[in-house]
Amino acid sequence: MATSTTTVPSAGPVEGSRSFLSRLRDGDEIARLITFLFAASVVLVTLLLVFELWQGSVLARHKFGLNFFFTRVWDPIFEQFGALPFIYGTMVTSVVALLIAVPLGIGAAIFLAELAPQKISATLQFFIDLLAAVPSVIYGLLGVFIVIPLMREYIQPALKSTFGFLPLFQGPAYGVGFLTAGIVLAIMVIPYIISVSREILLSVPRDQREAALALGATRWESTWKVVVPFARTGILGSVFLALARAVGETMAVTMVIGNAPAISASLFSPGDSIASVIANQFTEATGDLYLQSLIELGLVLFLLTFILNGLARLLILVTTQRGAGTGLA
Amino acid sequence: MNPRLRWRKFVSNFMLTMTGLCAVVAVSVLFFILGYLVYHGGTSINWNFFTKLPTPVGETGGGMANAIVGSAKLLLLASLFGVPIGFFGAIYLAEFSGGTVAYVVRYAADLLNGVPSIVIGIFAYGLVVLPFKHFSTLAGGFALGLMMIPITLRSTEEFLHAVPRELREGAMALGASKSRTIATVIVPAAYRGIVTAILLAFARVAGETAPLLFTAFGNRFWSPGWGQPTASLPVMIYTYAVAPYDDWHRQAWAAGLVLLGLILVVNIVARGILARGIAVPRS
Numbered sequence: 295m296a297t298s299t300t301t302v303p304s305a306g307p308v309e310g311s312r313s314f315l316s317r318l319r320d321g322d323e324i325a326r327l328i329t330f331l332f333a334a335s336v337v338l339v340t341l342l343l344v345f346e347l348w349q350g351s352v353l354a355r356h357k358f359g360l361n362f363f364f365t366r367v368w369d370p371i372f373e374q375f376g377a378l379p380f381i382y383g384t385m386v387t388s389v390v391a392l393l394i395a396v397p398l399g400i401g402a403a404i405f406l407a408e409l410a411p412q413k414i415s416a417t418l419q420f421f422i423d424l425l426a427a428v429p430s431v432i433y434g435l436l437g438v439f440i441v442i443p444l445m446r447e448y449i450q451p452a453l454k455s456t457f458g459f460l461p462l463f464q465g466p467a468y469g470v471g472f473l474t475a476g477i478v479l480a481i482m483v484i485p486y487i488i489s490v491s492r493e494i495l496l497s498v499p500r501d502q503r504e505a506a507l508a509l510g511a512t513r514w515e516s517t518w519k520v521v522v523p524f525a526r527t528g529i530l531g532s533v534f535l536a537l538a539r540a541v542g543e544t545m546a547v548t549m550v551i552g553n554a555p556a557i558s559a560s561l562f563s564p565g566d567s568i569a570s571v572i573a574n575q576f577t578e579a580t581g582d583l584y585l586q587s588l589i590e591l592g593l594v595l596f597l598l599t600f601i602l603n604g605l606a607r608l609l610i611l612v613t614t615q616r617g618a619g620t621g622l623a
Numbered sequence: 624m625n626p627r628l629r630w631r632k633f634v635s636n637f638m639l640t641m642t643g644l645c646a647v648v649a650v651s652v653l654f655f656i657l658g659y660l661v662y663h664g665g666t667s668i669n670w671n672f673f674t675k676l677p678t679p680v681g682e683t684g685g686g687m688a689n690a691i692v693g694s695a696k697l698l699l700l701a702s703l704f705g706v707p708i709g710f711f712g713a714i715y716l717a718e719f720s721g722g723t724v725a726y727v728v729r730y731a732a733d734l735l736n737g738v739p740s741i742v743i744g745i746f747a748y749g750l751v752v753l754p755f756k757h758f759s760t761l762a763g764g765f766a767l768g769l770m771m772i773p774i775t776l777r778s779t780e781e782f783l784h785a786v787p788r789e790l791r792e793g794a795m796a797l798g799a800s801k802s803r804t805i806a807t808v809i810v811p812a813a814y815r816g817i818v819t820a821i822l823l824a825f826a827r828v829a830g831e832t833a834p835l836l837f838t839a840f841g842n843r844f845w846s847p848g849w850g851q852p853t854a855s856l857p858v859m860i861y862t863y864a865v866a867p868y869d870d871w872h873r874q875a876w877a878a879g880l881v882l883l884g885l886i887l888v889v890n891i892v893a894r895g896i897l898a899r900g901i902a903v904p905r906s
Binding site: 321322324325326328329330332333334335336337339340341342343346347350397398399400401402404405406408409410418420421422423424425427428429430431432433434435436438439440481484485488512513514515517518538541542543544545548549569572573576577588589592595596599600603607 | 631632634635636638639641642643644645646648649650652653655656659660663707708710711712714715716718719720724727728731732733734735737738739740741742743744745746748749750769772773776800801802803805826827829830831832833836837840857860861864865872875876879882883886887890891894
């Protein structure tokens with residue numbers, strides 16, 4: 295660029311007025327390039343991950359095709375691999391977890407956002423944040439030594455004697471199994487539901503509440519019939535987020551699910567989830583097909599969480615933007 | 624008061640009490656966990672736990688010195704790998720990039736953040752373990768570092784964005800170049816937030832077990848250098864908890880207490896730094 299006639303060299307924020315060379319000398323271009331390389335490596339590593347999963351499961355994908363998802367047999371000796379028992383296990387444990395976690399989590403979020411005074415709400419939220427930081431293996435540890443005996447001695451016999459006519463609650467009470475894994479998962483995902491739902495509820499414009507109260511609604515009616523419906527989409531987003539966590543959760547589930555590739559109507563039966571079978575068998579997988587089938591399970595897990603997380607983000611985004619756009623907030 | 628209104632008031636109070644109960648139940652889980660760990664783990668922690676190697680199967684006693692050192696090495700490696708990428712990547716996103724590139728990088732980071740930890744383990748296995756032909760500290764550190772990237776990146780970017788515009792403009796008006804502005808004004812201003820982000824990312828991966836199962840694997844002895852399989856606290860907790868020996872269970876509780884103590888302390892310190900710092904919004 296031609297130098298201008300001004301005597302004072304321009305050093306202002308207007309980039310166009312500075313030559314490439316001077317910016318290079320100040321280190322701007324170098325800084326930009328270096329930081330760009332770091333940022334680009336994030337994209338690169340993510341692409342590599344997808345490629346690795348795709349490439350690493352090529353044998354299994356070609357051999358089993360779509361049948362992989364509908365075959366019940368998982369037999370390393372005869373090299374027959376079907377993912378159905380694990381998909382079933384992941385599904386059942388996640389559904390049990392959500393059935394428990396959603397009402398509890400949303401209830402707690404309503405309390406924190408609508409009812410509790412600012413100080414108490416902040417304190418409780420601090421504890422919830424700490425709870426979300428507890429690693430999965432610690433939940434597993436408590437699952438093994440506290441929840442499993444509790445299930446075996448009290449909860450499963452009690453369920454059997456009251457609801458034993460349902461196929462869900464039949465069979466021997468081992469303590470381990472789908473139900474136990476679901477309960478442990480529920481405890482693990484509750485903090486996520488609470489944190490996100492609370493944020494969503496707090497973003498609901500104040501005038502929505504005031505209008506309801508002015509019309510004579512009780513506090514609960516204004517919350518349940520006005521605020522919660524307004525935040526509905528976002529709360530659904532928090533549920534999807536929790537579901538994605540539950541689906542990908544490994545250690546705690548592996549430790550309490552019982553580890554048997556079974557499809558059983560009974561929640562008391564030991565089973566396996568996608569994540570738990572990878573954790574258990576990956577290091578002992580002999581033969582390429584065995585290993586590649588496990589990697590394909592990893593690919594399935596990746597795609598599942600990818601979709602669920604995407605949906606969750608979309609739903610949360612829609613609600614918070616609507617909240618910010620329509621009112622005083 | 625007419626009965627209808629009385630009923631509605633009763634329902635309102637009842638349901639609001641129930642939501643309070645939900646909150647109490649959710650929070651009390653934390654204290655249950657802490658209580659059990661202190662009760663079972665507290666009695667099992669002793670000097671041997673920190674200084675001795677695991678004993679051969681069947682013998683009681685011994686400790687987890689190798690796992691503690693192993694975890695420290697893994698976390699050091701993870702931080703060396705994950706923090707620079709997250710930090711400099713965030714500077715690019717916040718200060719240099721245009722819309723499209725930033726969108727792609729953010730998208731990739733969010734994607735990476737949502738990947739289940741066990742899948743990260745598979746990835747690290749294929750990328751680091753297979754070429755070197757054996758499990759190693761290096762592979763475990765890589766897997767954990769990978770998980771630190773998105774957390775560091777996204778929160779650091781947010782804190783950089785929160786730096787007031789006037790500071791930027793002031794520095795530029797004094798004739799500072801952009802890179803100099805970033806190094807001497809913006810990063811120092813966001814310093815507390817960045818430290819918090821790094822600490823939280825550290826705490827998040829400190830307890831990760833699944834990605835270590837087939838990268839760092841495990842080891843009952845010291846692991847020399849960086850190329851050998853190594854023990855780590857989370858994996859030890861898992862192996863010991865599912866094993867049938869009482870003495871191992873005792874040590875699993877002790878390890879659980881140490882690990883959770885570390886993670887909670889780092890979390891509290893991180894949030895404390897932020898609470899005392901400049902008023903920047905926290906996500």
